[in-house]
Amino acid sequence: MSIRAPSTSSSGTKARRSARTRLPAAVALLPTALVVLVVYIGCMLWTVRLSFTSSTLLPKLDWFGLTQYTRLFANDRFVTSAENIVIFGALFISGCLIIGFLMAVFIDQNVRGEGLFRTVFLYPYSMSFVVTGVAWQWFLNPGLGLQKLVRDMGFESFTFDWLVNQRMAIYTIVIAGLWHGSGLTMAIMLAGLRGVDKDLWKAAKVDGIPTWRVYTSVVLPLLRPMVVTATVLLATGVVKLYDLVVAMTLGGPGIATEVPAKFVMDHLFERNNIGLGTAAATIMLITVVIVLAPWVYTRYVRPQGRHT
Amino acid sequence: MSTAVPQGRRPRHLTIGRIGVYVFLVTAALFFLLPLWIMVVTSLKPMDEIRLGNILALPAAMTMDAWTKAWSSACTGLECNGISVGFWNSVRILIPSVILSIIAGAINGYALSFWRVKGANVMFGILLLGAFIPYQVFLYPLVRIFSMTGIYNSLTCIVLVHVIFGLPTMTLLFRNYYAGLPIELFKAARIDGGGFWSIFFRVILPMSTPILVVATILQVTGIWNDFIFGLTFAGRENLPMTVQLNNIVNSTQGERAYNVDMAATMLAALVPLVVYFVSGRWFVRGIAAGAVKG
Numbered sequence: 150m151s152i153r154a155p156s157t158s159s160s161g162t163k164a165r166r167s168a169r170t171r172l173p174a175a176v177a178l179l180p181t182a183l184v185v186l187v188v189y190i191g192c193m194l195w196t197v198r199l200s201f202t203s204s205t206l207l208p209k210l211d212w213f214g215l216t217q218y219t220r221l222f223a224n225d226r227f228v229t230s231a232e233n234i235v236i237f238g239a240l241f242i243s244g245c246l247i248i249g250f251l252m253a254v255f256i257d258q259n260v261r262g263e264g265l266f267r268t269v270f271l272y273p274y275s276m277s278f279v280v281t282g283v284a285w286q287w288f289l290n291p292g293l294g295l296q297k298l299v300r301d302m303g304f305e306s307f308t309f310d311w312l313v314n315q316r317m318a319i320y321t322i323v324i325a326g327l328w329h330g331s332g333l334t335m336a337i338m339l340a341g342l343r344g345v346d347k348d349l350w351k352a353a354k355v356d357g358i359p360t361w362r363v364y365t366s367v368v369l370p371l372l373r374p375m376v377v378t379a380t381v382l383l384a385t386g387v388v389k390l391y392d393l394v395v396a397m398t399l400g401g402p403g404i405a406t407e408v409p410a411k412f413v414m415d416h417l418f419e420r421n422n423i424g425l426g427t428a429a430a431t432i433m434l435i436t437v438v439i440v441l442a443p444w445v446y447t448r449y450v451r452p453q454g455r456h457t
Numbered sequence: 458m459s460t461a462v463p464q465g466r467r468p469r470h471l472t473i474g475r476i477g478v479y480v481f482l483v484t485a486a487l488f489f490l491l492p493l494w495i496m497v498v499t500s501l502k503p504m505d506e507i508r509l510g511n512i513l514a515l516p517a518a519m520t521m522d523a524w525t526k527a528w529s530s531a532c533t534g535l536e537c538n539g540i541s542v543g544f545w546n547s548v549r550i551l552i553p554s555v556i557l558s559i560i561a562g563a564i565n566g567y568a569l570s571f572w573r574v575k576g577a578n579v580m581f582g583i584l585l586l587g588a589f590i591p592y593q594v595f596l597y598p599l600v601r602i603f604s605m606t607g608i609y610n611s612l613t614c615i616v617l618v619h620v621i622f623g624l625p626t627m628t629l630l631f632r633n634y635y636a637g638l639p640i641e642l643f644k645a646a647r648i649d650g651g652g653f654w655s656i657f658f659r660v661i662l663p664m665s666t667p668i669l670v671v672a673t674i675l676q677v678t679g680i681w682n683d684f685i686f687g688l689t690f691a692g693r694e695n696l697p698m699t700v701q702l703n704n705i706v707n708s709t710q711g712e713r714a715y716n717v718d719m720a721a722t723m724l725a726a727l728v729p730l731v732v733y734f735v736s737g738r739w740f741v742r743g744i745a746a747g748a749v750k751g
Contacts, residue, residue, distance in 0.1 A: 158651075168651065169534060170653070171572055171573070171574060173652065173653035173654060174568045174572035174574050174653050175569050175574045175575075177565075178565060178568050178569075178574055178580065180561070181561065181565050181580065181584065181624060181628070182576075182580050184621055184624060185580050185583050185584055185587070187602070188587075188595060189583060189590070189595070189627040190583065190597065191495065191598070192594070192595040192598035192599055192602075193590065193594050193595065195598040195601075196594050196595070196596075196597060196598055199597070199598075208601070220513035240675075246609070247522065251481070252482075252485055255463060255481050255482050255485075256472065256482065258475075258478050260478060260479065260482060264487060265486075266482050266485075268734075269486045269489050269490060269650055269657075270485065270486070270489055270492075271733075271735060271740075271741070272730065272734075273492075274693075274744070275678055275682065275685075275727070275729040275730060275732065275733035275740065276682065276726045276729055277681070277682030277699050277725065277726070278682070278684065279682075279684050279699045279702055279725070280699075280702070280722050280725055280726045281492075281625065283563075283702065283703075283706050283718065283722045284492040284493075284495070284722060285492060285558050286706075287495065287496075287715065287718070288491070288492055288495055288512075293507070293512065293715070294512060297512070297514055298511060298513065301511060306581070309468050320559065328488070328489065332489070333744060336741040336744070337604055337741075344671050382744070385588075386587060386588065388589075388591050389591065389592065389685075390477055391685055392685060392699070394702075395684070395703060395707075396684075396703050396706070396707065406483055409591075409593075410592075410593055412592060413596075414593065414596075414685070417596065417597050418689070426597070427597060429593075430591065430593040430594045430596075430625075431594070433591045433593060433594065434590060434591065434594045437589055437590060439590060441586070442553035444648070445586070449582070
């Protein structure tokens with residue numbers, strides 16, 4: 150916390166002097182203030198405004214009411230995108246948390262080669278989603294990858310064609326996502342586990358509580374801040390989901406793996422439908438605000454007078 | 458560990474539970490290593506071996522042809538100069554973007570932590586919220602602004618975009634770090650008559666090494682791995698490696714040269730992997746610090 154009580158002896162000359170010395174600080178913050186105004190506020194409002202116009206290839210500033218929005222929700226591609234991001238978000242966040250927590254717990258058992266396991270679990274996170282997508286696309290390709298591998302072992306009827314199966318393709322994106330992101334959760338949880346008091350373990354041992362019970366009933370509640378941190382990080386990843394889909398399936402087969410971010414990009418830069426694209430972006434914005442609002446409120450608004 | 462007092466839990470002998478722990482960890486490790494293994498062996502095989510053989514098998518006739526081809530002659534759309542073009546573009550984007558975004562973050566963090574400027578906290582609050590807003594909300598107006606100023610699709614443009622969208626994380630990172638420094642340091646420097654910049658350069662910056670390392674790791678991996686900004690703002694001349702990789706892999710006509718694809722993928726992953734292996738624990742610290750902790 151960087152709050153300092155204002156100096157009590159604020160005589161007139163001192164106040165004037167400090168105002169002058171604070172000027173360079175204000176000037177230093179000016180570029181960021183400009184970016185906040187122009188980009189973070191200005192561009193956002195501009196996008197929202199455009200979603201109420203009939204803009205196609207070029208932006209117009211007419212008034213089109215909610216027409217773009219009614220079109221949007223009647224658009225199969227968008228509805229599929231929205232469903233997909235819900236499926237992906239739920240499975241990706243819960244999957245990363247569960248797998249990450251398990252890996253952290255198992256590593257925490259005084260195992261040999263701990264550093265090696267940590268390194269192996271986390272390395273995918275350092276690579277780009279494009280790399281992840283390409284690698285998994287190749288591995289899950291029915292004619293060349295996993296399916297062929299198992300068939301060559303003698304299981305002739307083995308089928309794993311999720312990547313080219315309309316109903317299952319979104320789950321391959323989830324698998325690649327889990328591969329990419331679980332290690333991060335593991336690292337965060339492990340840091341939390343290392344902070345658990347040793348005496349707690351001793352006490353639990355004395356009471357004869359089985360290890361797994363201690364983890365689920367005692368340790369997990371202690372890791373709450375870690376879970377929140379991990380969830381926030383994973384959730385921002387869900388909103389940004391774009392390059393993984395582009396590299397892995399390009400939204401296909403058909404429109405089976407379309408996601409909102411890709412819908413917006415396609416309509417803004419390829420399909421020349423700015424009105425529809427900005428409407429979809431605005432829906433993304435509203436969704437994020439709805440998710441964020443309670444969190445921001447409980448953290449920053451309710452505790453009166455506390456600065457962040 | 459210089460004392461002879463036994464620490465930690467007693468070393469247990471192999472029980473069913475211990476075996477279970479290792480089975481779980483090894484299985485998980487295999488799941489994480491499998492794609493990498495497949496990429497490496499595939500990139501070292503000739504095409505006919507890929508078509509007929511087992512994807513897990515070591516190459517029978519090991520060849521580096523795919524790597525040289527991926528680097529210098531694979532086709533990214535119409536041009537066939539390999540992914541090396543993308544590599545150098547990424548380097549040209551990376552260096553100024555990383556330096557500028559870190560400078561911006563350090564100055565902001567310092568000003569926010571030590572100087573009370575009216576409205577600065579409100580600005581910082583908006584900036585933090587901005588970190589959660591999907592990029593798609595800003596992209597189109599930004600393209601228009603850059604077009605009007607005439608720098609759209611240039612190196613300047615992509616660097617600016619990286620700096621703009623790096624601001625929330627970088628500012629937060631430095632602000633949190635500086636908030637942890639003893640305020641007495643700053644007060645003493647003020648009494649000695651230091652001004653805004655002289656205190657920053659002489660007192661604060663020399664103490665910032667750890668956070669500078671964390672910020673560098675964070676930005677290098679983040680900017681190197683960026684796809685969406687490069688695609689939107691860099692322009693055809695400056696497409697970064699990620700975009701070029703996607704072009705090589707997903708826009709090939711006719712039969713795909715999987716060994717070249719895999720080699721190109723490995724090449725694109727090389728820089729962040731090196732950063733990851735060299736930085737070790739710092740990498741985790743960087744990511745965790747990048748998470749918003751109020």
